[in-house]
Amino acid sequence: MVDKSILLDNKKFTVGTFTDSDKLLHAVETLRKKEVKIFDCYTPFPVHHLDHALGYTRTNLTIGAFLCGMLGTLSGFTLAYSMNVVDWPMIIGGKPQDINVFTSFIPVIFELTILFTAFGMVIMFFARNRMIHGIKEDLLDRRQTDDHLLLAIDNSEEQSLSNDEIQSILINEGAVKVKGNVESFNTSLTTEEDLEIVIGNNEGAAVIN
Numbered sequence: 524m525v526d527k528s529i530l531l532d533n534k535k536f537t538v539g540t541f542t543d544s545d546k547l548l549h550a551v552e553t554l555r556k557k558e559v560k561i562f563d564c565y566t567p568f569p570v571h572h573l574d575h576a577l578g579y580t581r582t583n584l585t586i587g588a589f590l591c592g593m594l595g596t597l598s599g600f601t602l603a604y605s606m607n608v609v610d611w612p613m614i615i616g617g618k619p620q621d622i623n624v625f626t627s628f629i630p631v632i633f634e635l636t637i638l639f640t641a642f643g644m645v646i647m648f649f650a651r652n653r654m655i656h657g658i659k660e661d662l663l664d665r666r667q668t669d670d671h672l673l674l675a676i677d678n679s680e681e682q683s684l685s686n687d688e689i690q691s692i693l694i695n696e697g698a699v700k701v702k703g704n705v706e707s708f709n710t711s712l713t714t715e716e717d718l719e720i721v722i723g724n725n726e727g728a729a730v731i732n
Contacts, residue, residue: 536562537686538663538705539674539693544570546697547672551576553696554676558683565663565673587647588640595639599632600625661707671699678704 541547548570554561555578564573604625607613615627648654667673676682676689684692686703693701 534562535678535704535706536663536675537678537689537693537703538676538701539690539696539698540664540666540700540702541672541674541697542670542699543697544568544573544672547674548573548576550674550693550696550698553692554674554689557692559676559689559692560680560682562675562677562680565667565675567668567670567672570672584644584647584651588644591643592636592640594643595636596632598639599635600628602635603628603631663705663707674698675705 539550541550544566547564547566551561551564551573555576561577564570564577566573607628662668663675664671664673674693678686682689690701690703
């Protein structure tokens, strides 16, 4: 279920670091206009319209939610029918419980539909995003979870521009730091010395290959 294309393992990236979400958004739009393939952006907070700028389509999570809801509906009807009609037939208010009075099953069907949908969406969301208990995070920059925003380009992808041209665009778009051949690291396996972050500024973004 996990999309392996979103994993950072064994890949090297050109990474532009931003401190302004508007500059990041504009950089994404500029690169996409030049047909540069962007691997992903990493931000410590939601950036409005970034998903549209990256060209992401509507999520399929709603389809999964519908299927889970249908499973809940079927389960609720099966449960109520088997208990009240097959396993332990009952006469309530002079009316025998059979398929003709299935409306009395609606509360059970409704509750199980909601239950299956809610739990199904949570499970699918965490599985799809590889947010499963026990998995350690892979980072390109320690401060991507704090106050920096990253734009990552997979160096193994064939691009319309050279790597130097891409780095130049990132600097012109306001990146405070641009690094080439960046590999992901795991914070649980990396020493504090390796995690030191050099903070640049807009006037002199460093390009490190």
